[in-house]
Amino acid sequence: MPQLRIDNQTVHAAQGSTVLEAATSAGIEIPTLCHFQGMPHYTSCMLCVVRETGSGHFLPACSAIVSEGMLIETNSEPVRDARRAALELLLSDHTGDCEGPCQRACPANIDIPRLIRRIQLGDQEGDPAVIACRQCRENSNPPPCERACRRAQHDEAVAIARLLQYAESNLQQSGTHAHAHLPAFNSAMGRIQDAEWPVLMENVNNAPRTKPAAGSETGFTREEAQNEATRCMHCDCRKPASCKLRLYAEEYGAKRARFRTSSRRPFEHDLSHNEIVFEQGKCIACGICTRITERDGNTPGLCLSGRGMETRIGAPLNKSIAKGLADTDSAAACVEACPTGALAWRAKEDTA
Numbered sequence: 001m002p003q004l005r006i007d008n009q010t011v012h013a014a015q016g017s018t019v020l021e022a023a024t025s026a027g028i029e030i031p032t033l034c035h036f037q038g039m040p041h042y043t044s045c046m047l048c049v050v051r052e053t054g055s056g057h058f059l060p061a062c063s064a065i066v067s068e069g070m071l072i073e074t075n076s077e078p079v080r081d082a083r084r085a086a087l088e089l090l091l092s093d094h095t096g097d098c099e100g101p102c103q104r105a106c107p108a109n110i111d112i113p114r115l116i117r118r119i120q121l122g123d124q125e126g127d128p129a130v131i132a133c134r135q136c137r138e139n140s141n142p143p144p145c146e147r148a149c150r151r152a153q154h155d156e157a158v159a160i161a162r163l164l165q166y167a168e169s170n171l172q173q174s175g176t177h178a179h180a181h182l183p184a185f186n187s188a189m190g191r192i193q194d195a196e197w198p199v200l201m202e203n204v205n206n207a208p209r210t211k212p213a214a215g216s217e218t219g220f221t222r223e224e225a226q227n228e229a230t231r232c233m234h235c236d237c238r239k240p241a242s243c244k245l246r247l248y249a250e251e252y253g254a255k256r257a258r259f260r261t262s263s264r265r266p267f268e269h270d271l272s273h274n275e276i277v278f279e280q281g282k283c284i285a286c287g288i289c290t291r292i293t294e295r296d297g298n299t300p301g302l303c304l305s306g307r308g309m310e311t312r313i314g315a316p317l318n319k320s321i322a323k324g325l326a327d328t329d330s331a332a333a334c335v336e337a338c339p340t341g342a343l344a345w346r347a348k349e350d351t352a
């Protein structure tokens with residue numbers, strides 16, 4: 001049983017175990033993105049890098065095998081610098097908004113696309129977050145969220161203020177008067193550029209803007225609200241709270257611009273699956289979903305194609321993502337395991 005030191009702590013590791021396993025057994029946390037418990041290592045993200053101080057070498061903890069006398073540091077300045085660089089490389093071609101433009105424009109940073117999805121699904125409870133919207137709604141016309149709405153470049157902006165007014169009236173009726181909940185983040189790591197976002201139009205339905213009912217001063221009826229909510233293009237990320245790339249980028253202070261490339265991943269919004277949205281632009285090619293579909297014996301399942309920066313996830317023979325994720329249990333496991341918002345539920349809330 002090899003004995004090594006990790007962060008000045010003596011650790012007895014099982015023969016053949018990895019540095020990651022040894023550290024975890026000693027209660028030392030090492031960040032990972034492409035590692036998936038119980039599956040062979042893939043070693044693509046390099047976020048798990050640690051430093052062996054005896055040799056001065058940096059090692060990927062998820063695949064480096066322990067040996068007698070190793071001296072490992074997991075959180076020194078050089079290690080953190082290396083992790084920051086790994087994250088910045090992943091962010092360099094990352095495409096897709098962490099937050100929709102409406103949320104970024106909102107002075108209270110309300111997660112507007114999430115609220116609109118709830119309205120679209122017939123949610124009648126309202127959400128305390130909308131209370132923060134009232135002042136803006138009463139003092140500016142149109143409010144900043146509607147001025148930023150991308151739908152306006154197709155026909156008219158979604159009537160966000162009235163939808164949030166509808167949500168607030170539901171809140172009052174349900175008697176909930178909690179304080180506004182503001183999301184913890186305000187970054188937009190892979191913000192879609194002007195030249196990229198029109199692809200969202202492929203998913204735009206042509207529903208006309210919902211007009212107020214005659215004589216209505218109180219806002220939308222439930223049916224009107226649902227109709228108007230269907231006009232939202234959902235250009236946000238469905239995993240704003242649980243995306244590990246975003247969380248680690250915040251933690252390590254990673255900047256997307258450091259390794260800016262001339263070509264980013266294509267911005268694609270694959271809605272071929274009824275319940276899942278796939279965004280190639282947010283994929284970091286960690287291979288977790290392909291390993292899950294392989295583990296589960298799915299046919300065709302998902303696979304990786306291309307090389308280097310051109311590596312892409314998809315179903316074999318150019319079949320759709322829906323075909324690759326035809327097995328319900330496997331599809332659910334892929335969505336839950338995806339470390340970014342590349343694979344996400346179309347309607348379920350992100351409960352990180």
Ligand code: FES
Pocket residue numbers: 031032033034035042043044045046047048049060061062063
């Ligand atoms: S977790 Fe080790 S390289 Fe990705």
